[in-house]
Amino acid sequence: MSKIANVWVFSDVESRQAEVLAGARELGDVVSAFVIGTDGDVAKAYAQGADKVYLLGARETSRIVEDYADTMAKAISEAADSALILLPGTRCCKALASLLGVKLKAGVVTEAYDVTVEDGGVTGKRMVYGGLAHGQEKVASPFAVMVVSGGVFAPESEDAARTGETINVEFVAPKAAIKCLERQPSRLLR
Amino acid sequence: MTMKIIVGCKLVPEEQDIVVQADGSLDVSRATPKISPFDLNAIEAAVEVKGLVGEAHITALSVGDKTLENSKARKDILSRGPDAMTAVMDDAYTHLLPEQTAEVMATAAREIGFDLILCGDGSGDLLAQQVGTRLGALLDVATLSGVSKIVSADNGKLVVERALESEVEVLEVTLPAVISVSADINTPAIPGMKAILAAGKKPVGTMTPSALGVAQGTASVELLETKAPKQKERLNVMIEGDGEDQIAELVSHLRKILN
Numbered sequence: 001m002s003k004i005a006n007v008w009v010f011s012d013v014e015s016r017q018a019e020v021l022a023g024a025r026e027l028g029d030v031v032s033a034f035v036i037g038t039d040g041d042v043a044k045a046y047a048q049g050a051d052k053v054y055l056l057g058a059r060e061t062s063r064i065v066e067d068y069a070d071t072m073a074k075a076i077s078e079a080a081d082s083a084l085i086l087l088p089g090t091r092c093c094k095a096l097a098s099l100l101g102v103k104l105k106a107g108v109v110t111e112a113y114d115v116t117v118e119d120g121g122v123t124g125k126r127m128v129y130g131g132l133a134h135g136q137e138k139v140a141s142p143f144a145v146m147v148v149s150g151g152v153f154a155p156e157s158e159d160a161a162r163t164g165e166t167i168n169v170e171f172v173a174p175k176a177a178i179k180c181l182e183r184q185p186s187r188l189l190r
Numbered sequence: 191m192t193m194k195i196i197v198g199c200k201l202v203p204e205e206q207d208i209v210v211q212a213d214g215s216l217d218v219s220r221a222t223p224k225i226s227p228f229d230l231n232a233i234e235a236a237v238e239v240k241g242l243v244g245e246a247h248i249t250a251l252s253v254g255d256k257t258l259e260n261s262k263a264r265k266d267i268l269s270r271g272p273d274a275m276t277a278v279m280d281d282a283y284t285h286l287l288p289e290q291t292a293e294v295m296a297t298a299a300r301e302i303g304f305d306l307i308l309c310g311d312g313s314g315d316l317l318a319q320q321v322g323t324r325l326g327a328l329l330d331v332a333t334l335s336g337v338s339k340i341v342s343a344d345n346g347k348l349v350v351e352r353a354l355e356s357e358v359e360v361l362e363v364t365l366p367a368v369i370s371v372s373a374d375i376n377t378p379a380i381p382g383m384k385a386i387l388a389a390g391k392k393p394v395g396t397m398t399p400s401a402l403g404v405a406q407g408t409a410s411v412e413l414l415e416t417k418a419p420k421q422k423e424r425l426n427v428m429i430e431g432d433g434e435d436q437i438a439e440l441v442s443h444l445r446k447i448l449n
Contacts, residue, residue, distance in 0.1 A: 098288075108288075138412045181349070186355070
């Protein structure tokens with residue numbers, strides 16, 4: 001299996017970051033992680049396998065994750081002509097995938113249970129027709145966005161000594177922002 | 191002021207009618223078309239928003255092939271609350287990919303005019319979960335997916351909730367916007383006889399890609415194949431009885447498979 005030169009990852013859910021970073025290392029040469037948070041979160045991304053961290057600033061409670069789509073698209077397109085963006089299948093990352101799909105003119109595959117790179121192209125496999133069949137989709141565009149299901153990649157063991165280059169990214173405000181008025185604990189956790 | 195609502199509505203093949211052929215490919219040609227289950231939630235949400243704002247006009251927007259000529263399917267859509275329906279039809283639209291569907295819907299939505307577009311989170315066939323969000327991005331308006339509750343609605347704003355993995359966000363969305371709803375937002379009502387009879391009298395407009403001026407560009411994703419998995423041979427292991435030994439035997443079989 002060949003490798004992609006540049007892979008970006010992001011996870012809004014902390015517990016899913018390690019697996020996409022492990023997947024990115026398997027599929028790509030240079031692994032960059034978008035991080036929203038603190039220096040501690042940046043260190044965590046390096047420990048889990050990131051070569052570079054694109055720091056999007058501290059967490060803002062009134063902002064939703066998708067509001068970073070313009071910022072991410074700008075950072076990616078300025079740094080590379082082609083790339084793979086690997087995201088876990090969380091609610092926000094699925095939405096982010098489609099937004100990046102439009103902004104980067106990228107092919108998007110959601111809920112992939114298998115991702116392969118061959119001849120520089122990325123192929124994902126996913127269930128279709130309510131689980132009746134497997135679909136195989138190949139991304140033909142220079143930028144590819146893959147949203148992977150849980151368990152596709154096993155997290156690597158963390159190495160706290162790892163470090164890398166941190167790039168501070170300026171926030172690009174979306175034209176139509178959505179305001180988060182309140183965050184309530186999940187009903188399932190209550 | 192009347193709020194203009196568009197609700198995305200896809201017709202998908204009834205899963206039970208899909209025939210898996212010997213080579214694993216699917217034959218959907220004899221499958222009855224039905225409204226994609228998530229879109230039933232979107233239609234119900236549109237009716238709910240209409241109830242909250244008082245004055246609203248709901249247009250069901252469907253993109254697809256000749257299947258959309260099916261009068262039973264059209265009536266089914268219209269009996270659930272939309273005031274009118276617009277079908278964008280073309281023979282080439284049988285297997286449209288999400289990005290292409292979003293492109294066609296964006297062009298049609300601009301033509302129809304809208305304050306709010308409601309979609310289901312995904313479709314019953316491909317479940318790519320992209321169309322609603324892509325549509326919002328193409329139209330350059332606020333867009334949200336996974337909305338699980340509509341808290342309030344007026345002509346300029348919507349307050350909604352969406353359930354994330356570890357929290358629930360209460361969000362204020364300024365219109366125009368595209369909102370995709372999750373399956374747990376509501377329980378779609380079953381249309382009554384009066385609604386079914388009235389559905390036949392509601393206007394249905396059709397649009398063609400050429401009239402809309404939408405050209406089908408090259409897709410950035412190629413669907414290489416859709417194949418049913420090979421059925422595994424049954425091992426036909428029967429364990430009779432419910433004693434300790436039989437349970438241990440069952441566990442040992444399960445262990446063998448798992449390892």
